[in-house]
Amino acid sequence: MRAAVCVFPGSNCDRDASHAIREATGVVAPLVWHTDVARVRADLWVLPGGFSYGDYLRAGALAALSPAIDAMRRHVNEGGLLLGICNGFQILVEAGFLPGAFQSNDVLHFTARDVFLRVARTSSPFLSLYREGEVIELPIAHGEGSYQMGDDEASRLGATHHVALQYCDGAGRVQPEANPNGSVDGIAAVTDATGRVLGMMPHPERNAEPLFGTADGQRIFQGALGTVRRGVGRGA
Amino acid sequence: MAPEATQAGLSEEEWAVLVRGLGRQPRPAEALMAGVLWSEHCSYKHSKTTLRSFPTAGGRVAVGPGENAGVLDIGGGMLLAAKIESHNHPSAVEPFQGAATGMGGIMRDVLSAGARPIAFLDALFFGPPGEATDDWLAHGIVAGVAHYGNCVGVATVGGLTRFDEAYARTPLVNALCIGIAPMDGLLRSSAGPVGSKLLLIGAATGRDGVAGAAFASRETSQDEATRPQVQIGDPFQGKLLVETVLELAEKGLICSLGDLGAAGITSAAAEMAARAGRGVRIDLSAVPLRENGMTAAEILLSETQERMLACVRVEDEKAALAICARWGLPAAVIGTVTEEPTFHASLDGAVACAMPIAVLSGGAPLSALSEMGGQRTPAAPPKDILAAVMDLVGSAAFPSRRQVFEHFDDRVGLRTAVGPGGEAALLRVWEASATVAATVTARPRLVAADAFSGAAETVLEALRRLAAVGARPIGITDCLNFGDPDDAAVASDFVGAVRGIAQVATVLSVPVIGGNVSFYNGRPGQPILPTPVVGMIGLVDPAIDVAALRRAKAEGSLFLLGRAEGGMAKGLPPGPDVDAEARLAEEVIGLLAEGVAGFVKTIGHGGLLAAALGLAADSRTGLRLVTPEGADRSGVWCGEGGPRYLFAAPQGAEERLRHAAGRAGCEMWRLGTIGGDAVLIDGERAATVENLVARRGARLWGTGVRA
Numbered sequence: 001m002r003a004a005v006c007v008f009p010g011s012n013c014d015r016d017a018s019h020a021i022r023e024a025t026g027v028v029a030p031l032v033w034h035t036d037v038a039r040v041r042a043d044l045w046v047l048p049g050g051f052s053y054g055d056y057l058r059a060g061a062l063a064a065l066s067p068a069i070d071a072m073r074r075h076v077n078e079g080g081l082l083l084g085i086c087n088g089f090q091i092l093v094e095a096g097f098l099p100g101a102f103q104s105n106d107v108l109h110f111t112a113r114d115v116f117l118r119v120a121r122t123s124s125p126f127l128s129l130y131r132e133g134e135v136i137e138l139p140i141a142h143g144e145g146s147y148q149m150g151d152d153e154a155s156r157l158g159a160t161h162h163v164a165l166q167y168c169d170g171a172g173r174v175q176p177e178a179n180p181n182g183s184v185d186g187i188a189a190v191t192d193a194t195g196r197v198l199g200m201m202p203h204p205e206r207n208a209e210p211l212f213g214t215a216d217g218q219r220i221f222q223g224a225l226g227t228v229r230r231g232v233g234r235g236a
Numbered sequence: 237m238a239p240e241a242t243q244a245g246l247s248e249e250e251w252a253v254l255v256r257g258l259g260r261q262p263r264p265a266e267a268l269m270a271g272v273l274w275s276e277h278c279s280y281k282h283s284k285t286t287l288r289s290f291p292t293a294g295g296r297v298a299v300g301p302g303e304n305a306g307v308l309d310i311g312g313g314m315l316l317a318a319k320i321e322s323h324n325h326p327s328a329v330e331p332f333q334g335a336a337t338g339m340g341g342i343m344r345d346v347l348s349a350g351a352r353p354i355a356f357l358d359a360l361f362f363g364p365p366g367e368a369t370d371d372w373l374a375h376g377i378v379a380g381v382a383h384y385g386n387c388v389g390v391a392t393v394g395g396l397t398r399f400d401e402a403y404a405r406t407p408l409v410n411a412l413c414i415g416i417a418p419m420d421g422l423l424r425s426s427a428g429p430v431g432s433k434l435l436l437i438g439a440a441t442g443r444d445g446v447a448g449a450a451f452a453s454r455e456t457s458q459d460e461a462t463r464p465q466v467q468i469g470d471p472f473q474g475k476l477l478v479e480t481v482l483e484l485a486e487k488g489l490i491c492s493l494g495d496l497g498a499a500g501i502t503s504a505a506a507e508m509a510a511r512a513g514r515g516v517r518i519d520l521s522a523v524p525l526r527e528n529g530m531t532a533a534e535i536l537l538s539e540t541q542e543r544m545l546a547c548v549r550v551e552d553e554k555a556a557l558a559i560c561a562r563w564g565l566p567a568a569v570i571g572t573v574t575e576e577p578t579f580h581a582s583l584d585g586a587v588a589c590a591m592p593i594a595v596l597s598g599g600a601p602l603s604a605l606s607e608m609g610g611q612r613t614p615a616a617p618p619k620d621i622l623a624a625v626m627d628l629v630g631s632a633a634f635p636s637r638r639q640v641f642e643h644f645d646d647r648v649g650l651r652t653a654v655g656p657g658g659e660a661a662l663l664r665v666w667e668a669s670a671t672v673a674a675t676v677t678a679r680p681r682l683v684a685a686d687a688f689s690g691a692a693e694t695v696l697e698a699l700r701r702l703a704a705v706g707a708r709p710i711g712i713t714d715c716l717n718f719g720d721p722d723d724a725a726v727a728s729d730f731v732g733a734v735r736g737i738a739q740v741a742t743v744l745s746v747p748v749i750g751g752n753v754s755f756y757n758g759r760p761g762q763p764i765l766p767t768p769v770v771g772m773i774g775l776v777d778p779a780i781d782v783a784a785l786r787r788a789k790a791e792g793s794l795f796l797l798g799r800a801e802g803g804m805a806k807g808l809p810p811g812p813d814v815d816a817e818a819r820l821a822e823e824v825i826g827l828l829a830e831g832v833a834g835f836v837k838t839i840g841h842g843g844l845l846a847a848a849l850g851l852a853a854d855s856r857t858g859l860r861l862v863t864p865e866g867a868d869r870s871g872v873w874c875g876e877g878g879p880r881y882l883f884a885a886p887q888g889a890e891e892r893l894r895h896a897a898g899r900a901g902c903e904m905w906r907l908g909t910i911g912g913d914a915v916l917i918d919g920e921r922a923a924t925v926e927n928l929v930a931r932r933g934a935r936l937w938g939t940g941v942r943a
Contacts, residue, residue: 009476009563010387010475012648015650016648049648051472051475054470054471054472054473056472109643110643111643112641112642112644112647141386141648206650209650213786
């Protein structure tokens, strides 16, 4: 059972992701420079948060052209798990792993705070340890986090991709007042059709230890690596 | 006076000293280099003498003032580097880039020590909200702090934001950076052995910010002509620079390191040479340039951001360049360390500079400032408590600062145990099995009333803030923001404030490990308030349960520990009673360690009234408050300063709180109970919870977007 974190120039949550994976699962996830990805085999790859290539052009746009992305495509095709957090989610969208696009937050500035999230789907290795409809708490920290989908993409929802997490209030109600950035339908995370690719704007690694409160983020990593252990992923 | 002197910003006396030191007329570049290195910003010529009264050694100090950042030993084989610096003048002209480059500059200072930057705190002072120019400045500065800090991946974990007429159109931007390094990873700026190479790493050099340091040594005019002197920050390059430099350091490829901040190559290379008693020979044609036709002086003085100068041994040159290339950063060997203590620089074979290092970096004539006696300006005490409540709740001091710090990534790095909004920030340093506490404090109105006592109170407030999170201070870094030092009243305030900080630091045995002086703040004839900002670093008592501290809620009863009344009742801050403060702080830490009370608030700006009303708003609860018997109501609720803490604790904790206060030679009063839908003071309804919550949530600035 192996996990690894891909480091692009400007990634800044790479160490955090590795730290949280170790705290939550005991797995040591090495940091791998983006041009070296093809040489490292892992069951779970994480594209971490940060400002890859300084967010120049568009968040995630330049990292999506890295040789790491071809390696990730092979990894997913071979049954591997891929998690994009924050900037990693933006890269997954730019690279076409997941549909949609990001705009600046509707408040027009970077926003860092805790949010409530409703678990919309559990049939993904990453979400297998949550209950459907469960309300969890994770921090967000982004400037371009307003997730949007075209009508054509929205119409394929359920076939090509699934909503995984939605911004909600403490009681689990998905409503505009609880939406921190103007994302359509309060979408905070989506998976591909298989559930093996997850992109999420909130940071599970920032709430994966009891010190930080609920430690709700732990189960993302535990679910992913636990599932690998049970033979769903390539590592079996 | 020689026209070259005026052009270089040198006084007649300084010009004479320069000519005497060289034994000849200076070359054009030499005059400009001396002009910048001898400027107030670089040479501290007005403040150096006064600052000598700070205690700077002992305790955990590994590196004291003078290096790029002060360094403390935090145990467990780990070092902590910290420094605070101002970026006031650039931020007044171009708020976004001024603030952004301020963050970058202080981060590189910490990086210069070989430390990985892990946290920022900032102290921001703006004119009152509502005026277009001041709102533009405030917006730009907050956005600039966010832009750099968020992108570079260093958490902004605390700070303060103040509004006062005195900062109208002359905002202050002070940023503190904290970094950590393993004991054997400490780097210094002293040049390596003779023959070793000077490696310039980072962004290509352009004309931006040529002689910016001289600019910061004048009073600001919002003049279009000064705009090009503000540099442009690129946090992406800054992040690459951090990783590159730390990898070079980890692999042992660097003998010394310096940041290219004010005065660029000139100051970094001169400092390296001066500290080693050696010289440098620089080939300016080797410097990667962004623009054509730059003169030698422009290359030597450019303040292009995101650059550092490393000294590497000849045999390590190739390996070092390969690491820079892998991170995608331009790097070039631009010179060598020489035996002869001369700053030698040439461009395309033509000598531009050949100055003795001693003249360049130690030559500025110093002037001592003096304190005038009896310069005290009492503030008017409040007339009536309920009127004071109205004033406070309606003022810009009351709304939550969440709307400021929400712009900042406060968690990246996973070290933030307590972030912005706490009494002090708490950072886990698992490498040392330690929790570091950090806070910044400023009491400019008190300093204006009495510089000595006001500055002393500023340090003591920091001490109390650390105590309130269970931490003991280990070091101070200070940023002294004042007006024109040639104004006798400004000079007197400066000397008095330094005396206040020095006395408290000395009695507490907490060293001042570095900092920054910023003069010439204000518009002509209108200096800012004297604004010493104190950054204090501490270590949390290992017996403290940090997770419990995070969870603590205001429940039960309210108690006041220390003294019934704060100072300022007579319009002046109280004289510092450092021994009483230290004893009480120790008792507060003890109470937290025993778990007697988890919820402690210090009493700062706005007095007990602000502390209590803030608590009511944040906890969405009413309070029934009673003035301690026999005490002066105004002194109790509106007084500021002195050893005082507000505790929320179960009723049963009363005796233990009383004993703790008694052991410290202080007293304790039960102030009232928590609950209800309004704040009552001596039975009078001061404010409803609904109103307090609404005012706490009020926007400081209209955003024109979503409220």
